[in-house]
Amino acid sequence: MRFLQVGAQVVFVVLLALAGSWLGSNLLQALDALGLNLGLGFFKQTAGFVIGQGPPMERSDTFLRAYVVGVANTLSVISLGLALATILGILAGVSLVSPNWLLRSIVRIYVEVVRNTPLLVQLFFLYFAVILQLPSLKDRITLGPVVLSQRGLYLPRAIPGQHQLVWLGLTVGAIIAATVVYSLRLRRRIRTGEETRPGLWATTILVGVPLLGWFALPGDPYTLQAPQLEGLRMVGGTRLTPEFAGILLGLVIYTAAFIADIVRAGLLAVAHGQREAARSLGLHELQVLRFVVLPQALRLIIPPTTNQFLNLAKNSSLAIGIGFPDLYAVSHIIFSQSGQAVQVIALVMATYLSISLLISFVMNALNARLRIPGR
């Protein structure tokens, strides 16, 4: 029996090796015919093109530099997207269990429509039918310091003034001090039983010290610069290109719909009796939420949400459809310029695999911390 198993494996390995060598020889033949090779040296060639968004780049920079710009763009979309999608998803999920019928229905319609339509269709709609249809700079929409137009979303920017480093140091110190004070006062309350209000102390330090520092220092550490129209362009402020806004909005809306359903399922899964028992113990709604419902719900919510985060990271590659130069789009340009398909694809896959691994790792660590011991 064991011999049969070993024999089967040997046959499998031999077949695999044969298939692999056949594929490999075909590949080498085809590459030869095209005049290409399997080396990585072409990455040092001059790019000859410029990527308009993200870290600055010259036409004379290498392909590798172009790729790095693409990766930076992707990472910025992913990080911002994850944060916003989580917030929106949690809000929507909580709305789905609210007693308000109108709110529930509206959010349910949103979730069902978004989940049953392909992301690419939503992206195209958002980009071509909404964002590009916004008025031109001349007729821009102004909401306070924020400007919406066809050329992008302009937000006010904080310009660092003098003493900004001092103020930053003060703020960091305040955060550390607040954390330390919080844990100390909490420990004291647990030990002696007296009410030492750790939350109040920590919040006072966290908010009060930076505030005092702001007014105490001569001059403002930061000033807000609103975008202004000068001639045909906007100056000042930070600009979110239509493409970036499009992919970000599309990803956030799409992923938040899935997260909303997950949050809803997690909240509903906590047995109703838990809340009733907590209420009968005298805890009020907020305490019930914080100490009884959320810890149990979070354990149910985090694994599927990890999946959705990974999906968001992978879906960011659709940015090529609306012209945002993320890492996949840049790799496409590199491929069409150099013809080296195998290396470029291998690099792209390795990058996405690393990003996925990173997200999984962080979320699994979070999951482990929230684990109920013994289960």
Add this chain to the structure above:
Amino acid sequence: MWARQNLFGSWLNTLLTALSVGLVYLVARGSLPWLLSEAKWAVIGRNFGVIGWGRYPNDQAWRLGIGLALLLILGVFSWWAWRLPGQSPARRFVSVGWLVSPVILFLLLRGLTLPTPVTISNNLGYYLFRPEVLPLLEEDWRAIASLLIVGLLAGITWGLSPRRANRILAIVACLAILGLCLPLGLQAQQLGDQGLRVPRLVIMIPILGLGLLFGRSAGGSLVTLRAARCALLVAWPGTAAIVMVILTSFDVGVERVAPAEVLLKVEPPLWGGILLTLVLSTVSILFSFPIGVLLALGRRSRLPVVKAVSVLFIEIVRGVPLITILFMAQVMLPLFLPLEWTFDRVIRAMAGMTFFTAAYLAEIVRGGLQIVPHEQVEAARSLGLSELFVTGLVVLPQALRAVIPAIMGQFVSVFKDTSLVAIVGLLDLLGILQSIIKQREFLGTVREVYLFAGLFYFIISYGMSHASRRLEASLGVSDRF
């Protein structure tokens, strides 16, 4: 009162209700006037042909209608047959119908050429008297295909019944087909580019033998099926006809003996629009299922090499975006295959989507496999079933049944993900719509077009999800575990 409880229960609720009403009003005020009066919905009507079936000839579109009607009839019959109790023959008919439908639909859509009697007699002559022509026309695969089919049927006949008449029939059939292909078989063939030259018999006889062996084991296990022996009466003439068609369907360039075009040939590159979306989804789902099950079983295998390869494949394919897999399929597949094999871009996209879906299905099926109690496996083994039958008859049915909701969800995802082929340049629904809005006369119709796309995908996805939920409920899946 309902309103007081649900809309105005607390001050927070009242505030939320007010905000929601305000939001709905704003959205309606902004979009309804446009939707009802300014929108140019004619863009969909004017381009209906292209949207529905791409570059498929409009005068042949009736074939799509017939295909749809066939599927509808099959569906209605299935619904009716499954409401009948137990193992009624109706269910068997409908199952056979479903199994055969992909082939029929493919031939219907792609077109069919059938050899005329003149063609048959002419082309059979090539096998006997001018066999050297066949490799030049690249039609020598037909002999091997026929050998396999005849071997299979002969084996099934042999294994099905111990009667001498059946065995003689099987032997005679094998000898006949071998005799027909002998002149071709005696010719030398070069294996690979620098391989040695061997007579084709070296490939042909093992293929025939393989068919016989498989057929025998299949026939042995079909012995208890009463219908199987009656089916043989139909199978032999039917198979003879099919083998004749396979052997003689090639064109030698002479008008008189060319096969007749029964249905106009419309090759897959011309299929587009909604037709292509549906075909892509269906093919991906169909072919990814066996691959996914094999991968899941491979991942749970005790053989380390098989397990390692399965895990590697699944994790890599699941960790990268679908668009990179599609790009790999479009650009790298031709590099890895011999230069003479050219695959159309639609086929490459199908291959990419199939492998992608298979990896995700493998994970779903793996979950199902874990849910089957180990005692089932032990009991099956103690009954004397071999490993293959234990997996196939005991474990897989339970595993698959447990994960039907997840599989249906994955199929809905596949359907939505076919829209990505628009990025690699294929003209599916989204691709066609993109090309429409680039035309000058439809330049400003972006919103109408994408809203239509959204509506189409939404209706079908929501319908599929809804159907899957009802299927779950009727199967009682959640009640059992």
